[in-house]
Amino acid sequence: MVSEETMQAFYSANMIKPVYIRSARAICAQDTFTGNCLPKELTDAVNNALSYNHPDYSRYFSIMQLRRMGRLTKTGMVAAIECLRDAGISHPDAIITGTGKGSMSDTEKFMGNIREFHEGTLNPTPFIQSTYNSLNGLIGLHHGTSCYNTTYVHRGFSLEHSLLDAMLLFSEGRAKNALAGSFEEMTPEHFIIKKKLGYWKEAPVSCMDLLRSGTSGSISGEGTFFFLLQDSESNAMARLDGIRILFEPTLQELTVEAGRFLKEHGLAWADIDILLSGENGDIRFGDYYKTISAEIPERAHHLAFKHVCGEFDTAAGFALWQAAHILERQEVPDVLQLRKGTAGNIRHLLIYNNYYGKQHAFYLLGV
Amino acid sequence: MEDFKRTLKLQIIEALNLQGMQPEEIDDSAPLFGEGLGLDSIDSLEMIVLMERNYGIKIEDPREGRRVFESINMMAEYIQTNRKK
Incomplete structure (x- = not known):
């Protein structure tokens, strides 16, 4: 609860x-x-x-x-x-x-x-x-x-x-x-x-x-x-469906709220084509990412981004920039791959990031 | 006096971050603000700080500042007359 x-x-x-x-x-x-x-x-x-x-x-x-x-x-x-x-x-x-x-x-x-x-x-x-x-x-x-x-x-x-x-x-x-x-x-x-x-x-x-x-x-x-x-779709790279932020959630709260967030947008975990997550190599916060990545389907790509841009308060900006380009070009950069999936047509992309275990954010994007 | 004017110009270049500018490029009698070097109101505040830190001179009257910062010649003369360090 x-x-x-x-x-x-x-x-x-x-x-x-x-x-x-x-x-x-x-x-x-x-x-x-x-x-x-x-x-x-x-x-x-x-x-x-x-x-x-x-x-x-x-x-x-x-x-x-x-x-x-x-x-x-x-x-x-x-x-x-x-x-x-x-x-x-x-x-x-x-x-x-x-x-x-x-x-x-x-x-x-x-x-x-x-x-x-x-x-x-x-x-x-x-x-x-x-x-x-x-x-x-x-x-x-x-x-x-x-x-x-x-x-x-x-x-x-x-x-x-x-x-x-x-x-x-x-x-x-x-x-x-x-x-x-x-x-x-x-x-x-x-x-x-x-x-x-x-x-x-x-x-x-x-x-x-x-x-x-x-x-x-x-x-x-x-x-x-x-x-x-x-506010209009014309000439857009991608659609930002919503953002959910959580402060210091437990692992259980994190999963429950992420599922609820997807459901509110008419989606389930099985609909996610790409998870772009903010692993930063710090084992103290690895469990949050493992918990979320365990929810995505086998066919989904799991990407990371902080090995490329580093860690800072607003590093999620890199993820959002990258996500918009992935959705527009329908291309997944190999250098970001943590686990290569089979999803070809990228329709729903979920960004999950946390800043040293305190501020957690989900971004749901689509085309 | 010429050596002092050169020192003053170097201090201004550093304080105002006039990258790549040499002391020789600043005309001793040309206006520092508006035309000439083209400095603005924030620069005048930086110059007030420069005067206080380097020469112990406090400029509190804006009319006095306008006169002092008219040119390198005016600035150099004013500093030599009023400097406390």
Whole structure:
């Protein structure tokens, strides 16, 4: 039985109508930006960290503009610009993002200044960029739009809330499209703090060995993802049927709620063609993934994604970006395969992710 | 004075993150804001921080700031007269 606390903690999206993904863009450790696909040659982690593969920003901004942009502002702006361009939209009805930590490099710079200069006169630029919603503001300014503009900062639920907000806007008829997404970065200092907290593996591990490492900890990652969501099916890559989030569920609650989530959308486990799950190589959380993967049928493909993008608060953005491309192209990347199934026609894809066992999320997608 | 102006230009380039710019490219008498170097209001805040940290000068009157930041020549002269460190 689902406990009362869990019932209160999760946010059901089953009253919300499906939305459609018109375009999707990703900037992460892999060169996903150049061809808007997962490259054949993958970049491996260096000392258990997968860091941004940066696009050529000088194609988008002048030196005078770039000088005041932090690394996360640059990834965010460029991903948003290309996502909107792909969709042929210059003025979205809403700009909604999620981030677990925002611009850590600017936050650290600002905090360092406070300490170094004894809370005296501080530089304005790192302060401006350390605020979570600065990227959203810049996207709005760049596109000359003063539409609905919100940033969610809810750790492992940040991206989910940005998407749910967009879905709610559509359901209420307040928007027909929305630029939604997430952005995250890792700094050397923050890496060390999280290492001390047991987030990363002790010994260096290669990406391709991560999921069979059999130890605790994972590899860190960073990524920026943007999606143009719309309420109509025209020219869509994929359909996002719903999202279900759960906070610290037991294994039994996880399975029961996942089954209920599928049922609410008229599906059963047997209908799932692909499970794309967030195994991060940390044995402390392996049981959650084993429990869910045990439910999918033999013919379904089981894919993982964090060995490619690393672990971070909004890593599910990579899964959503990849899922939209799988459904559009009907191609399953071999490098993500945990278990190859036989399903040829991909109609229903389930993403399951959890962030260090606390924030759990299911995304149901289809075509 | 010429050496000091060069030092000041290097400090401005670093503080404003004017990537790739050399001190020689900044004209001593050209306006720093608007035309000339084309700096803006956030840059003026960065310059106020620069003046306080490097020379112990606090600029609290905006009218005074407008005059001081008119050009490298004006800035250098003002710093030399009012510096506390």
